[in-house]
Amino acid sequence: MASTSPESAAAAGETNDSIHIRRLELVDHERGFVALLSQLSACPDLTASEFAERFAELAAQGDDHVILVAEDPSAPERRVLATGCLFVERKFLRGGGKVGHVEDVVVDAAARGRVLGLRIVRRLVEIARDAGCYKVILDCTPELRAYYAKCGFVEKGVQMAVYF
Numbered sequence: 543m544a545s546t547s548p549e550s551a552a553a554a555g556e557t558n559d560s561i562h563i564r565r566l567e568l569v570d571h572e573r574g575f576v577a578l579l580s581q582l583s584a585c586p587d588l589t590a591s592e593f594a595e596r597f598a599e600l601a602a603q604g605d606d607h608v609i610l611v612a613e614d615p616s617a618p619e620r621r622v623l624a625t626g627c628l629f630v631e632r633k634f635l636r637g638g639g640k641v642g643h644v645e646d647v648v649v650d651a652a653a654r655g656r657v658l659g660l661r662i663v664r665r666l667v668e669i670a671r672d673a674g675c676y677k678v679i680l681d682c683t684p685e686l687r688a689y690y691a692k693c694g695f696v697e698k699g700v701q702m703a704v705y706f
């Protein structure tokens with residue numbers, strides 16, 4: 543039976559606030575989506591047409607590329623407060639299995655500590671499971687081990703990279 547205690551609600555990533563989690567929309571360009579990403583990594587501003595072009599490319603991938611955003615619809619300025627992405631990799635392995643990759647998770651500095659990050663990541667994991675992925679993986683810094691453990695991830699393997 544579901545519990546209604548605040549502690550268990552927080553542990554489940556639920557809150558009583560009006561935060562709404564939904565898929566990225568074109569209008570999010572005006573709502574600070576690019577500026578939010580710049581809190582994660584280098585992310586110069588994109589013009590509205592550049593944003594629309596990339597949005598269309600990603601939208602064409604349908605449910606293989608899902609970007610979620612969190613917003614507060616009751617706020618006067620409906621800024622994007624948090625985001626995270628799921629990319630579904632289709633493989634020949636495992637009988638044509640699928641792997642989910644969680645990428646680009648970031649919560650606005652002023653909105654951290656309100657379980658928005660947890661809620662976004664858990665929602666992405668649910669989407670991956672519902673899409674038939676046999677695992678979900680991500681790369682992060684050692685400092686984020688504890689955070690992703692709270693999101694249900696376990697440490698596995700070693701990350702390798704070639705940067706250009």
Ligand SMILES: CC(=O)SCCNC(=O)CCNC(=O)[C@H](O)C(C)(C)COP(=O)(O)OP(=O)(O)OC[C@H]1O[C@@H](n2cnc3c(N)ncnc32)[C@H](O)[C@@H]1OP(=O)(O)O
Nearest residue numbers: 645646647648649654655656657658659660680682688689
């Ligand atoms: C795959 C990737 O994209 S990796 C990149 C991750 N993004 C970044 O590093 C960008 C900068 N940081 C952020 O945007 C945010 O601080 C995030 C995404 C790391 C966390 O988002 P928040 O919404 O603030 O975290 P949230 O409130 O959901 O925290 C959930 C739990 O994790 C814990 N937690 C949050 N951040 C951290 C951290 N850096 N280290 C350890 N634990 C953490 C919280 O204390 C909370 O646990 P509790 O309920 O026991 O108190």
